[in-house]
Amino acid sequence: MLVKTYCAAVNGLEVTTVTVEVSMSRGVQFHLTGLADTAVRESYDRIKAAMINNGFKMPTMDITANLSPADIKKEGSGYDLPLAIGILAANNVVDNERLNQYMLVGELGLDGHLQPIRGALPIAIRARKEKFKGLIVPQQNIREAAVVNQLEVYGMETLTDVVKFLNGSNVYQPTIIDTRREFFEQQNQYECDFSDVRGQESVKRALEVAAAGGHNLIMIGPPGSGKSMLAKRLPSILPPLSLAESLETTQIHSIAGKLSRDTSLISQRPFRAPHHTISQVALVGGGNNPQPGEISLAHNGVLFLDEMPELSRSVLEVLRQPLEDRKISIARAKYSVEYPCSFMLVASMNPCPCGYYGDPTHHCACTPGQIQRYMNKISGPLLDRIDIHCEIQAVPFAQLSQMQPGEPSATIRERVIRARNIQTERFRSLKFPSSLGGVGGRPHCNAQMTERMLHEFAEPDAASMDMLRMAMERLKLSARAYSRILKVARTIADLEGSEKVQSQHIAEAIGYRNLDRGDWAERGV
Numbered sequence: 001m002l003v004k005t006y007c008a009a010v011n012g013l014e015v016t017t018v019t020v021e022v023s024m025s026r027g028v029q030f031h032l033t034g035l036a037d038t039a040v041r042e043s044y045d046r047i048k049a050a051m052i053n054n055g056f057k058m059p060t061m062d063i064t065a066n067l068s069p070a071d072i073k074k075e076g077s078g079y080d081l082p083l084a085i086g087i088l089a090a091n092n093v094v095d096n097e098r099l100n101q102y103m104l105v106g107e108l109g110l111d112g113h114l115q116p117i118r119g120a121l122p123i124a125i126r127a128r129k130e131k132f133k134g135l136i137v138p139q140q141n142i143r144e145a146a147v148v149n150q151l152e153v154y155g156m157e158t159l160t161d162v163v164k165f166l167n168g169s170n171v172y173q174p175t176i177i178d179t180r181r182e183f184f185e186q187q188n189q190y191e192c193d194f195s196d197v198r199g200q201e202s203v204k205r206a207l208e209v210a211a212a213g214g215h216n217l218i219m220i221g222p223p224g225s226g227k228s229m230l231a232k233r234l235p236s237i238l239p240p241l242s243l244a245e246s247l248e249t250t251q252i253h254s255i256a257g258k259l260s261r262d263t264s265l266i267s268q269r270p271f272r273a274p275h276h277t278i279s280q281v282a283l284v285g286g287g288n289n290p291q292p293g294e295i296s297l298a299h300n301g302v303l304f305l306d307e308m309p310e311l312s313r314s315v316l317e318v319l320r321q322p323l324e325d326r327k328i329s330i331a332r333a334k335y336s337v338e339y340p341c342s343f344m345l346v347a348s349m350n351p352c353p354c355g356y357y358g359d360p361t362h363h364c365a366c367t368p369g370q371i372q373r374y375m376n377k378i379s380g381p382l383l384d385r386i387d388i389h390c391e392i393q394a395v396p397f398a399q400l401s402q403m404q405p406g407e408p409s410a411t412i413r414e415r416v417i418r419a420r421n422i423q424t425e426r427f428r429s430l431k432f433p434s435s436l437g438g439v440g441g442r443p444h445c446n447a448q449m450t451e452r453m454l455h456e457f458a459e460p461d462a463a464s465m466d467m468l469r470m471a472m473e474r475l476k477l478s479a480r481a482y483s484r485i486l487k488v489a490r491t492i493a494d495l496e497g498s499e500k501v502q503s504q505h506i507a508e509a510i511g512y513r514n515l516d517r518g519d520w521a522e523r524g525v
Helices: 043-053 080-090 120-129 139-145 159-167 179-186 201-213 227-232 243-255 280-284 313-317 320-325 368-375 380-384 409-427 451-457 462-475 479-496 503-511 517-522
Strands: 002-011 014-025 030-033 062-068 102-104 134-138 152-156 217-220 302-305 327-331 336-340 344-349 388-391
Touching (some): 002 080, 014 120, 030 043, 062 080, 080 159, 120 243, 134 139, 139 152, 201 409, 201 479, 217 227, 280 313, 462 503, 479 503
Antiparallel strands (some): 002 014, 327 336
């Protein structure tokens, strides 16, 4: 007897419907075809134990199971449930009349309980696209899968529950989640707030500009000056996630297995802060079984690299292309996947190996050569891709103890949102490659402007152009740095509500390039 059940294979963010074909004939062997990996090939032993421990008898026949399409690699343990149901249906234990209405995914424990799987959300989206009536997932995955509307999603505890549901002997209700209510309730609940920051007004201004335009930023200052504290509070002033951005971000975290059981949608922009010992694969993604890296987990959010020069040079250099393309393509001998990675890069570093070069209260013991080697750990091309460079000094205790609480994040966020709304309206009629981070085929912040857009929306006047020319010659800036200055100046103008980019906007934007090589050379480094 031939029986078909349905599940899905996840490759990057692409999901393919997989048909599980089970056929039984005389014999005693089990054959599994369809380019299955080790975890899938081991499913027979888990299925057999689960059936026995749930009161079902494993058929003593020759069983052939095929995972179609056979040319797509099948990975993971989520094929246990559709294989088990297919075997039971072929043995007339499960009624096969409803099998073509539902997609099934789940790992089976030896006791028959369903264990959670990765990628439940993109699988649910695929099930709706393929016009399935419903999706059956482990109970632990129910909240992320039930986000998808127009699809009946059932969370099951055991193999017995699934059999009873398909046979119609027990009635189960699909899970319905009011995603919009939960989504908007949690959007503005931040643990960290800028009101905790005393002083550092110039750095907070730089962070506000970065948030308003989606610009990359690096902070340089001595230990204990508040670089990490400020970076952790950046998400609290960013514009809230839209539902489309939230869904895309949640899919990536679902595939990586980073969603907690009580999470349905990610409602706040991600903040990822990997350790400086991170490898290239962990940062950009890949591995034997391809998984998203930290840059993709930071999609639509912030990637914070603390003590940036401490990361290996090879790890830092792999950031160059993703920062430009806002996507990462990983090609290996056995697979090729693509993940989105439209993130804000925020980095911090000391001015020298000891951390106290230029500090008025501490003596720096580093030689010029040591400082030069330390700074050279960040290549010029990578530094060019960072729009805003700002220096930070430690706040003296006498001032720190007397200062009032700083401006709250909510107030700063209102200004950032107004500036972003100006940019959204400006780009509304323009077409833009969505692969570079645009939403709906358009850019959504100044950092994503092309050269043509810069000429149209950020063209400085004659006086500003003279100022910019002098800065380019003095700091020995590259053409990429020139574009970055114009983008930042356009953002500063948007924060002020100015239609034109004026000289004061250019001047402030030039001030944010004080870590360029020419400037450091003038300091005697």
